[in-house]
Amino acid sequence: MAERGVSRRPEHLAAVPGTAPPPVEAGDLLRQVARGDETAFGKLYDLVAPRVYGLIRRVLRDPAQAEEVAQEAIVEVWRTAARFDPARGSATSWIFTIAHRRAVDRVRSEQAASERTMRAGAASVDTPYDAVVDEVAGRLERQQVRRCLDDLTELQRQAVTLAYYQGHSYPRVAELLGTPLPTVKTRMRDGLIRLRDCMGTGASA
Amino acid sequence: MTTDIHTLVGAYVLDAVDDIERASFERHLRECDPCRAEAGELSETAARLADNTWSVPPPRLRTDVMAEIGRTRQLPPVVEGSRAARTTPRRWRFTAAAAAVVAAIGAGSAVYVVQDQRVREGQQVAEAARANEARVRAILASPDVVVRKQAVSTGGRVTVATSRLHNAGVVMLSADAAPTDRVYQLWTIRPGGAPRNAGVLREGQAADVVVLEGLPGATDVGLTIEPPNGSATPTLPMIADVKLV
Numbered sequence: 221m222a223e224r225g226v227s228r229r230p231e232h233l234a235a236v237p238g239t240a241p242p243p244v245e246a247g248d249l250l251r252q253v254a255r256g257d258e259t260a261f262g263k264l265y266d267l268v269a270p271r272v273y274g275l276i277r278r279v280l281r282d283p284a285q286a287e288e289v290a291q292e293a294i295v296e297v298w299r300t301a302a303r304f305d306p307a308r309g310s311a312t313s314w315i316f317t318i319a320h321r322r323a324v325d326r327v328r329s330e331q332a333a334s335e336r337t338m339r340a341g342a343a344s345v346d347t348p349y350d351a352v353v354d355e356v357a358g359r360l361e362r363q364q365v366r367r368c369l370d371d372l373t374e375l376q377r378q379a380v381t382l383a384y385y386q387g388h389s390y391p392r393v394a395e396l397l398g399t400p401l402p403t404v405k406t407r408m409r410d411g412l413i414r415l416r417d418c419m420g421t422g423a424s425a
Numbered sequence: 426m427t428t429d430i431h432t433l434v435g436a437y438v439l440d441a442v443d444d445i446e447r448a449s450f451e452r453h454l455r456e457c458d459p460c461r462a463e464a465g466e467l468s469e470t471a472a473r474l475a476d477n478t479w480s481v482p483p484p485r486l487r488t489d490v491m492a493e494i495g496r497t498r499q500l501p502p503v504v505e506g507s508r509a510a511r512t513t514p515r516r517w518r519f520t521a522a523a524a525a526v527v528a529a530i531g532a533g534s535a536v537y538v539v540q541d542q543r544v545r546e547g548q549q550v551a552e553a554a555r556a557n558e559a560r561v562r563a564i565l566a567s568p569d570v571v572v573r574k575q576a577v578s579t580g581g582r583v584t585v586a587t588s589r590l591h592n593a594g595v596v597m598l599s600a601d602a603a604p605t606d607r608v609y610q611l612w613t614i615r616p617g618g619a620p621r622n623a624g625v626l627r628e629g630q631a632a633d634v635v636v637l638e639g640l641p642g643a644t645d646v647g648l649t650i651e652p653p654n655g656s657a658t659p660t661l662p663m664i665a666d667v668k669l670v
Binding site: 254256258261262265266269270271272273274275277278282284287290291294295298299300301302303305308309310312313316317319320321324364365366379380383384385387388389390393402404405406407408409410411412413415416419 | 432433434435436438439440441442443465466467468469470471472473474475476477478479480481482483486487489490491493494495497498499500501502503599601602631632
């Protein structure tokens, strides 16, 4: 359609002047993938797989299940690549939305939910807690996302992270936070607006 | 009414809504351009939350994915009609909306029954899981808990935590993979007795947490691979045998 190439905004940094090859862009790769290009798909995999897998693993907390769901999500990207509409958002956002929804669907399916709560018990024995905290904290420190999350009010931050990273529904988040439903809905919305404003400039990928 | 549903925009982009709310919110987005713009921006923001979850996937994931796309057919682009619907003249849209409402009232009640049933089942499972989880936590938190671990010979690990105070134990199986067309089965062995079934996993299940009452009286927790639904006596060899004494 007409908007091709017009509304596409740079997702990362501007190209460095000189002879360096232009950075690979998820949007370009996805367009090639939509035409059935498996080599482009391999490149796209390398670009997004650590975040897709990491995100799903964060929500599910179980590496084996995360691997399975990550595979489903990435194959879904291949299957539906032609339905990606650049006018409605970036390629990476589209991909992470697929991945997140898959993770949440899995976490909410009752069977997974019960297994997962029990595995949380297993994790407390298997993994020394401090090591996990160190690993997570170390990785987070470098990230702009972390800084922006810190800018939120406590309630906004809890509402957003309980939903996104743990896959809880908003009624469940309200219950966990002991907060009325309308307040939780509002905090999710204004928390995201604040994050958007914070991350809007100097975005890094 | 439009403004009322729009308060869900944050929960919607965080995937914190249920299927019915998602469907009605998406209907709302189709009718409201500024709302769609806001939802789009906030989706971009939410996706950035994935930035700090970076974790290296196992190398076999790439191999598996590349093999699977080789046999997965791609969908064609969305037909023009569905995009065009967004810009059809107002009067036509009203008719379509009215038709959608009528359809929704018919389908809605059926969906509601299914949904309600699913919610109730979910609550029961969650309650059982909570009770079980509380018991697991109590045993693991017991001052006299003894934790023993052993590798599974086919890959993975069995961890057994026992507490005499609770006269119970928690067995945690975390295998690398589920056996093909077979299942894992746990056993307890007591002095002078035949091995007793301590839990049969489902096909495809590679991890489980089981609370075993009276476990401190046993000498071993064993693991075997059995036909689906398990066996009355263990098929040897044991692929893990955790000694408790």
